């Protein structure tokens with residue numbers, strides 16, 4: 001893996017004996033590696049400035065996570081129709097740099113953190129397995145860190161895949177904008193492991209998704225995963241308006257459908273640009289007005305986030321659904337992180353729980369029971 005893009009690697013002295021540090025210590029460049037007894041840059045308080053946020057992407061802190069790894073997806077809030085899955089956070093911050101990234105209004109730690117105690121995360125999963133082995137759990141690792149962009153260093157996917165192969169009813173979603181998959185391909189087949197890509201037209205990747213893999217490389221990586229027996233999902237999210245959006249999103253649909261058929265893709269979702277109002281200032285500071293995101297005309301929606309107006313969102317969703325359906329009517333697309341009203345006005349004309357094929361993703365009864373159990377344990 002290319003480590004030259006990082007400024008420093010800080011290792012918490014308490015985790016020097018962890019299996020991860022023992023394995024990678026010889027790979028980390030000596031002149032950039034430091035063992036520390038307190039969090040570096042801990043004098044930064046409150047919201048991060050532009051330079052502090054930029055710095056946080058270039059400095060990794062390896063430490064132990066001291067809470068419960070297993071949490072409910074933050075999208076599961078009143079006012080949103082979300083797929084309601086659980087998240088396992090194995091770190092915090094991302095080494096890529098998308099203009100719209102919600103971490104800009106979420107993170108106030110001054111460096112990227114990678115948790116070294118994955119063994120404890122797997123132990124939590126083992127305990128849940130004792131009670132829920134037969135339930136249909138869906139668990140993602142890409143909520144506050146990309147699932148795979150550092151994975152060729154940590155190899156965490158390999159440990160997770162090994163575990164998930166023992167619980168075929170559960171699904172693991174590895175969500176990424178990288179193309180790093182080669183190091184786990186030999187663990188396939190594992191149909192309950194979903195390699196999952198956020199995709200956008202190459203034009204938007206170049207203008208908004210800095211440091212991410214090209215569309216071509218993401219699709220190539222997805223094909224390798226499919227051929228090795230993993231499941232796939234694509235999230236065309238966030239769709240970003242720009243003058244040539246129709247042409248560019250049609251081209252994206254072409255590129256996906258030339259390689260994949262509906263039966264190859266377990267979940268295909270779309271979402272449009274959205275962000276917290278307080279994110280606007282740091283996005284403008286970091287990306288100026290060259291970005292289609294910082295220049296976007298957006299309005300407050302029912303969950304407090306800023307979004308394109310409803311009419312434009314529906315036009316974009318209907319357009320992309322039609323593009324897929326024109327290629328093959330069997331393509332099924334759902335809208336994650338959208339308001340119930342958008343679902344009702346879209347071509348689906350129904351809420352996600354009643355859309356064919358999505359019932360399993362929205363099993364609120366299981367989620368509620370598990371949440372109760374977790375809150376009792378914490």
Ligand code: SF4
Pocket residue numbers: 094095096097098100101102103144145146177212
């Ligand atoms: S890849 Fe995801 S987590 Fe990383 S910067 Fe982009 S949006 Fe944020």
